[in-house]
Amino acid sequence: MNDEDFKPREIEVFAAIMTFGTTTRAAEALELTQPAISKTLARFQQKAGFEVFKKHRQRLVPTQEAHMLYAEVQRTYESTRQISRTARDIRSLRNGRLNICALPAIGTTILPGIVAEFSADHPDVPITIDIRASGTVIERASRGQIDLGVAVTSTIENPAVTRRALTATGAVCALPKAHSLAARTEIVPADLEGQNFISLGHGDALRLQIDNACDAAGIRRMMHIECTLASACLGFVAKGMGIAIVDDISAWAMRHAVDARPFLPRLDIELSLYRPWGTLPSAIVNAFTDHLVRRVKEISKEISG
Numbered sequence: 001m002n003d004e005d006f007k008p009r010e011i012e013v014f015a016a017i018m019t020f021g022t023t024t025r026a027a028e029a030l031e032l033t034q035p036a037i038s039k040t041l042a043r044f045q046q047k048a049g050f051e052v053f054k055k056h057r058q059r060l061v062p063t064q065e066a067h068m069l070y071a072e073v074q075r076t077y078e079s080t081r082q083i084s085r086t087a088r089d090i091r092s093l094r095n096g097r098l099n100i101c102a103l104p105a106i107g108t109t110i111l112p113g114i115v116a117e118f119s120a121d122h123p124d125v126p127i128t129i130d131i132r133a134s135g136t137v138i139e140r141a142s143r144g145q146i147d148l149g150v151a152v153t154s155t156i157e158n159p160a161v162t163r164r165a166l167t168a169t170g171a172v173c174a175l176p177k178a179h180s181l182a183a184r185t186e187i188v189p190a191d192l193e194g195q196n197f198i199s200l201g202h203g204d205a206l207r208l209q210i211d212n213a214c215d216a217a218g219i220r221r222m223m224h225i226e227c228t229l230a231s232a233c234l235g236f237v238a239k240g241m242g243i244a245i246v247d248d249i250s251a252w253a254m255r256h257a258v259d260a261r262p263f264l265p266r267l268d269i270e271l272s273l274y275r276p277w278g279t280l281p282s283a284i285v286n287a288f289t290d291h292l293v294r295r296v297k298e299i300s301k302e303i304s305g
Contacts, residue, residue: 004047011073013040014052018070021059098127098288101140102150104229105169106271107131109253111150114295118288125284134205141274147285148292152205153270164273166293167300169247171206171267172260174233176240179259186262189217196242197221201228209267210245234258252303 016026016037023037030037045052048069053060062070102111108131115127132140134151141149142160150166173187181191192214199221200207214221224242227233230250237244238257247269251260273289275281281289 006044006047010040010044010047011076013037014044014066015070015073015077017041017053017060018062018066018073023060098125098284099130099145099147100128100149100288101130101132101137101146103134103137103152103271104131104231105247105250105269106150108229108231109250110296110299114292117295118291122284122287138274141276144276144279147275147281148289149274150271150292151274153272160277161274162277164275166271166273167296168268168270169249171210171245171263171269172248172251173263174237174244174246174251174254175259175261176237176243177257177259179243181243181261182259184261186264188264189214189219192221192243193219195222196224198233198236198242198244199223199226200230200233200244200246201226204228206245206247206267206269213265213267248303249299252299 012030013026013032016029017023020026020029023034023041026032027034027037032040041052048065050065051063052066052069053062055061100111100115107129111129115129119125119127130140130146134154137146137149137151138154138158138161140146142158153163153165173181173191175182181187181195184191200210222242225233225236227236230244230246231254233244233246234250234254234257236242238254245263245267248260251258273292275285
C-alpha cells in the first residue's frame with residue numbers, strides 16, 4: 001500500500017476505465033497510448049492498496065471496492081462541474097443577487113421601470129428594493145447592508161462609503177390640469193402668493209430651499225397640506241387641492257395627472273450612488289449600476305427636453 005495521494009491524471013484514467021470497460025477505449029477517450037493507460041492504472045491500484053479491476057473476457061470488471069471509490073470520484077467530478085457552472089453563471093450575470101436602497105423620489109418613480117428593464121435581461125437574479133430616507137440609505141451602505149444606494153448627496157463625508165455622482169434634479173411647480181398658472185412658461189415666488197400650497201415636510205432638502213426663496217421674496221403661501229413624500233404632494237395636486245414645488249423627476253413620473261412648469265430661481269438637489277467602502281462590487285452590481293446610470297441620464301435628457 002502507498003500512502004501517496006492520487007494524482008489528477010490517475011483519477012482520470014480510473015474514471016475512464018470505469019466508464020468504458022477497457023484500457024483501449026479509455027486510451028482513445030483520453031487521447032493517450034494504451035501502455036500509458038496501463039502504467040497509470042498500475043500506479044493507481046498500488047496507491048489504493050486493494051484490487052480495483054478483475055480481467056474477464058478482454059474487459060476489466062470493477063471490484064466492489066472500485067465501485068465504492070468511483071462513487072466518491074463522481075461526487076468530486078460533480079463538485080468540479082458545479083464550480084464550472086457557477087463560473088459560467090457569473091460570466092453571464094445569471095448568478096448573485098441585488099440589494100438596492102433608494103430615496104422615495106427615485107424609488108417610487110423611475111426605479112421600478114429601470115429595475116423591470118434590467119430584470120427582463122437577467123430574470124434569474126433576485127432583486128430586493130428598499131425605499132428609505134436619504135440618511136438611512138447612506139447609513140445602510142456604510143454598514144454593508146446593501147449593494148447600492150441612491151440618495152441625496154450628503155455634505156458630510158462618510159469614510160465607510162464610496163460615492164458616485166448620479167444626477168441633479170431641478171425643481172418644478174406642479175399644477176392641477178387647467179390651472180390658471182399653467183399659462184406661464186415658468187413660475188417664480190411671486191406667483192405663489194395666496195395660492196393653496198401643498199408642501200414637502202420639514203427637514204426635506206428641497207423644502208428648505210423653497211422656504212428660503214419665498215422668505216427672501218416676502219411671499220406668503222397658503223400652507224394647505226404638508227406631506228413627507230413628493231408623490232403624495234402630487235397626488236393632492238392632481239385632485240385640485242393646490243399647487244406644489246417638487247423635484248422634476250417626481251413631476252415627470254406624474255405628468256399624466258398634473259402640469260409642471262420650471263420654478264425660478266433654480267433649485268437643485270444633487271443625487272449620488274452609495275456603496276460600502278472597501279468591497280469590490282460583483283459583476284451583477286456593476287452591470288446594474290451601468291444600466292441605472294445610463295437610464296437616469298436618458299430620463300434626465302427627456303425631462304429637460
